[in-house]
Amino acid sequence: MGTKCGRWNPTAEQVKVLTDLFRSGLRTPTTDQIQKISSQLSFYGNIESKNVFYWFQNHKARERQKRRRKVLVDESINDEDMRIQFDNISSNKHFPEISTNHETDERVIETLQLFPLNSLSEYAETEKLRLFTEEYMRENMTFSCSIGAEMDHPTLDLRLSFFS
Amino acid sequence: MGTKCGRWNPTAEQVKVLTDLFRSGLRTPTTDQIQKISSQLSFYGNIESKNVFYWFQNHKARERQKRRRKVLVDESINDEDMRIQFDNISSNKHFPEISTNHETDERVIETLQLFPLNSLSEYAETEKLRLFTEEYMRENMTFSCSIGAEMDHPTLDLRLSFFS
DNA sequence: TAGTTATGAATGAACG
DNA sequence: CGTTCATTCATAACTA
Numbered sequence: 001m002g003t004k005c006g007r008w009n010p011t012a013e014q015v016k017v018l019t020d021l022f023r024s025g026l027r028t029p030t031t032d033q034i035q036k037i038s039s040q041l042s043f044y045g046n047i048e049s050k051n052v053f054y055w056f057q058n059h060k061a062r063e064r065q066k067r068r069r070k071v072l073v074d075e076s077i078n079d080e081d082m083r084i085q086f087d088n089i090s091s092n093k094h095f096p097e098i099s100t101n102h103e104t105d106e107r108v109i110e111t112l113q114l115f116p117l118n119s120l121s122e123y124a125e126t127e128k129l130r131l132f133t134e135e136y137m138r139e140n141m142t143f144s145c146s147i148g149a150e151m152d153h154p155t156l157d158l159r160l161s162f163f164s
Numbered sequence: 165m166g167t168k169c170g171r172w173n174p175t176a177e178q179v180k181v182l183t184d185l186f187r188s189g190l191r192t193p194t195t196d197q198i199q200k201i202s203s204q205l206s207f208y209g210n211i212e213s214k215n216v217f218y219w220f221q222n223h224k225a226r227e228r229q230k231r232r233r234k235v236l237v238d239e240s241i242n243d244e245d246m247r248i249q250f251d252n253i254s255s256n257k258h259f260p261e262i263s264t265n266h267e268t269d270e271r272v273i274e275t276l277q278l279f280p281l282n283s284l285s286e287y288a289e290t291e292k293l294r295l296f297t298e299e300y301m302r303e304n305m306t307f308s309c310s311i312g313a314e315m316d317h318p319t320l321d322l323r324l325s326f327f328s
Numbered sequence: 329t330a331g332t333t334a335t336g337a338a339t340g341a342a343c344g
Numbered sequence: 345c346g347t348t349c350a351t352t353c354a355t356a357a358c359t360a
Binding site for chain 2: 346
């Protein structure tokens with residue numbers, strides 16, 4: 001039991017709640033949501049809002065990481081996605097003069113080579129869907145998460161409404 | 165070692181100088197200041213202007229983010245905040261031939277006279293104070309930072325005057 | 329207990 | 345300026 005608490009060690013219950021919220025679609029909680037979540041989760045043990053913040057950042061990033069690797073092994077892209085790629089490429093608006101951007105250039109080429117125009121990308125579609133969903137949720141959704149009696153503690157009501 | 169030079173990796177000395185400048189009250193350096201800072205810091209290793217620019221943006225944003233999150237945790241507002249504000253106004257006020265980090269009672273009193281206590285109690289007020297301070301500094305202040313001989317290299321003179 | 333993995337934390341870069 | 349994304353660092357937890 002390594003309670004050398006130099007860093008946050010989430011309890012099983014905390015992880016369960018966070019995971020459930022994530023599975024239910026929550027990806028980038030607002031500051032208010034983070035506050036509420038951490039406040040609720042403090043019931044199960046020490047926790048700060050920054051822990052919640054980092055947890056979602058990491059969880060999202062690592063899910064994306066895995067999927068990205070898979071996509072690289074798999075395949076392709078469609079016209080829509082291509083447009084997105086091109087849009088993303090135009091960066092360095094702030095410091096165009098410095099712009100020693102070999103990396104970007106490489107990525108452009110790489111992208112063009114790896115993803116022919118006429119093929120499909122489930123990544124782009126799911127990403128678009130996710131973004132839409134997130135936007136939709138941000139304005140209309142209430143995330144809730146409850147833990148039942150099987151876990152030997154009172155049920156947690158974790159309703160996180162934007163308007164509450 | 166982190167020589168994955170895809171992104172800037174600041175040296176300890178660079179971080180120290182930047183931090184000192186920040187603590188002395190510099191928040192949003194002008195283009196000229198950025199130029200001077202990065203030029204001076206290039207002594208310690210590779211650095212570009214944009215690195216300095218981003219460093220200040222990030223440092224400022226994260227300080228605020230941290231404070232914003234903290235506020236909801238401990239409801240009482242911030243001795244820390246207060247002290248920072250005082251630093252902004254009082255430090256180097258009579259000009260930094262030598263940058264001293266003293267926070268003397270005298271200076272605090274002086275500050276208090278300029279900004280009555282009851283106007284500091286609200287966030288909006290401290291924000292106004294900060295903005296004022298920033299504006300004031302922008303036109304009247306010289307930021308300086310020096311690193312002494314204990315660091316195994318020549319003393320760096322980093323006087324950044326708006327008029328120099 | 330050394331080596332590996334999972335993951336909390338941090339931060340440079342950049343976007344809206 | 346607040347927020348988001350990408351990598352990377354650090355270390356608790358796990359495994360051979």
